[in-house]
Amino acid sequence: MPQLDHTIVHSTDRFASARFLAEMLGAPEPRAYGPFAAVSLDNGVVLDFAEHVAPDGDFAPTHYAFLVTEDEFDEIFSRIKDRNLPYWADPRHKNAQSINHHDGGRGVYIDDPDGHALEFITRKYSEALLAGL
Template sequence: MPSLDHTIVHSTDRFASARFLAGLLDAPEPKAFGPFAALKLDNGVTLDYAEHAAGGKEFVPTHYAFLVTEDEFDKILGRITDRDLPYWADPQHSRPQEINTRDGGRGVYIDDPDGHNMEFLTRTYSDELLANL
């Protein structure tokens, strides 16, 4: 089966946005790659942050979900709270400063500097849960 190699994340400041996520994930410093700030994840997928051209068509913030271990989740949540960042238990942002426990795992949502909804979860959602959302 094919696997995702890289994707482009639109931003207003490519390195600031890439460093924001790298800091939460404790990932290496993003590297310049052409017009991108490339953030390589442990699974080999690269997020290529691209700066939005001034005066061009506006981009729509989107959602990115990261499957992490329980230990990684604790560390990420610690970094979120250490930085006093707002976070939510749901993508609609209706449950502030809470985490969720869907499917027996844990999950949390934050907004990055460009309004992208970043989710960190410890279990992939089951087909049963997805059918009932």
């Protein structure tokens, strides 16, 4: 089956946004790669942060979900709390300063400096849960 190799993440400051994500994940410092600030994930996927502003001066934030271990979740959640970042249990930001426990796991949402939603989950979502979202 095909696998995602890399994707481009639009940002106003490629290194600021890439560093934010790398720090949350405990990943290595992003590396310069042409016009990108590249963040490499353990599964081989690379997120290439590129400075991009649409003709109207803005871009639409997107959503990135990361499947992490329980220990990684604890580390990420500690970083979120240490920075006093706002976080939510849901993508619509209705359940502030709480996490979810979907499918017996844990999940949390934060926004990166450009407004992209970053989701960290410890369990893949089941078909039953997805049907109810």
